[in-house]
Amino acid sequence: MDLISYRTPLGVCAGIAPFNFPAMIPLWMFPMATICGNTYVIKPSERDPTACMALIDLLKEAGMPDELLMSFMDSMTLLTLSVIIPISGLFHLL
Incomplete structure (x- = not known):
């Protein structure tokens, strides 16, 4: 395997x-x-969005630009965004 x-x-x-692994x-x-x-x-x-949202808040407090890391709570917004802006990579763990 390479x-x-x-x-x-x-x-x-x-x-x-x-x-089950929110952070x-x-x-x-x-x-x-x-x-x-x-x-x-x-x-x-x-x-359980609390841990993930806390990580995002910490990163933004540390100075990460809003345009670099965005979050959406509903699937329809992410689906709509993927139609408007082509998403190059998707990570999902079952």
């Missing part, structure tokens, strides 16, 4: 965080995407 990593911007990436899974997702220069859109779980 593994290749490219550290180049893809554009807009998105992630859907599950309820760990988003921390797998958006650090690498934003370090590589991508805008990241995250949809926290409706069951």
